[in-house]
Amino acid sequence: MLMKNERILLVNRPKGTPEKSDFRFEATAIPELENDQVLVKTIYLSVDPYMRGRMNDTKSYVPPFELNEVISGGVVGQVIQSRSSELAEGDFVIGNLGWQKYNAVSDASVRKLDPSIAPLTTNLGVLGMTGLTAYFGLLDIGNPQEGETVVVSGAAGAVGTIVGQIAKIKGTRVVGIAGSDEKISYLKDGLGFDEAINYKTDDVYKALKNACPDGVDVYFDNVGGEISDHVLRQINKGARIAICGQIALYNLEKMDVGPRIQSQLLINSALMKGFIVSDYAAHFEEGAVQLAKWLKEGKLSYSENIVEGFENTVDAFLGLFSGENTGKQLVKVAEPENV
Incomplete structure (x- = not known):
């Protein structure tokens, strides 16, 4: 084939915060399709905080990325060639x-x-793994009840924005923590949201005391670190804590040492549970049906931060760790083709 592909490889295990030198762009040929394969042109790709963990050579819930191999993640694309009876051009x-312009799969x-159901990007966000993560983590582990107080860290991120809105649908008081x-x-x-706290300028502990006068019943934790320490000091009897992400810790080179939280869980008969969205496959x-219904009814809205250009994919990923995005971080790689 005459078309050329371009892809992004992981070439170093990052030490601390990833740098551009940990990645390499590479031009390559596009292979001929085999039976039951399609050639997918990337339209949008998703960059997500969990990918940082996969760059470490450590045991986790998914295998680490291999060095000198293509990084992978959520992609919405268009079939431009097909040797499949199931999918057409x-x-x-x-x-x-x-993370490449073309995938033969x-x-x-x-x-x-x-x-025609919803914009293509929603399948990587509110109607995709992002929305499902918020839905199951909050409703199954958090189990919010009307009148309770729900606190969400990383509240302006892709998952946090959906968590807060679902919590409002359930009739709770919602307090978000964000960074600008x-x-x-x-x-x-x-x-x-009923209240929101800027962790970069506010005294988080005091601000939480003011925003949650009746304490915290549900905490949806996207960040870990000191922010979560402050929240856990204010949990109520029977509180539920859903551990979704720990972005504050992802780039640390040594094990984080913080308060021992077991006593807080013990004296409050509280539940803390980590989860991966695939647990609910x-x-x-x-x-997905419920999220789509809420979206259609206007009960859910979503925000996307879309970076243009495949060449800016690494920058979009690195921006996650400096809080540049509000809502879902996506890269638009190409325009759809008229087929």
Whole structure:
């Protein structure tokens, strides 16, 4: 084939915060398709904090990225060639694919999308793994009850924005923690959070005391670190804590040492549980249907930070760790083709 591909490889295990030198762009040929394969042109790709953990050569819930191999993540693309009876040229699909402009993959490794239902990007965000993470983590582990207080850290991120809105749908008081005045305004004025705290300028412990006069019943933890220490000091009897992410710790080179939290859990008969969205794979359809219903009814809104250009993918990823994004961080790689 005459078309050239371009892809991004991981070439070093990052020490601390990743740097551009840990990645390499590489031009390569596009292989001929085999039976039951399709050639997918990347339209949008997702960059997510969990990818940082996969860059370490340590045991986790998914294998680490291999050095000198293509990084992979959520991709929405368009089939431009097909040797499949299931997918035709022009079909839009989603899958866990490589950070590259073109992916030659089996038809079983992607799922066909209907772009008339919702914008394509929502399949990587509010109607995709992001929304499902918020849905199951909050409702199954957090189990918010009307009138309770829910605190969300990383509240202006892709998952946090959805968590807070679902918590409001359930009739709770919602307090978000984020890192800029712009994000604070968005949480309160745009999404209807009851209160929001800027962890960069506020005294988080005191601000939480003021924002949660009746204590904290549910904590959805996206960040870990000192912010979570402050929240856990204010939990109520029977509190539930869902551990979704620990972005404050991802770039540390040594094990973090903080307060011992067991006594707080013990004296409050509290539950703390970590989860991965794939734990709920058998129920994905249920969650997706409910999220789509709320979206259609106007009960859910979403924010996307879309970076243009495949060449800016690494910058978009690194921006996650300096809080540059509000909502879902995506890279637009190409325009869809008219097939």
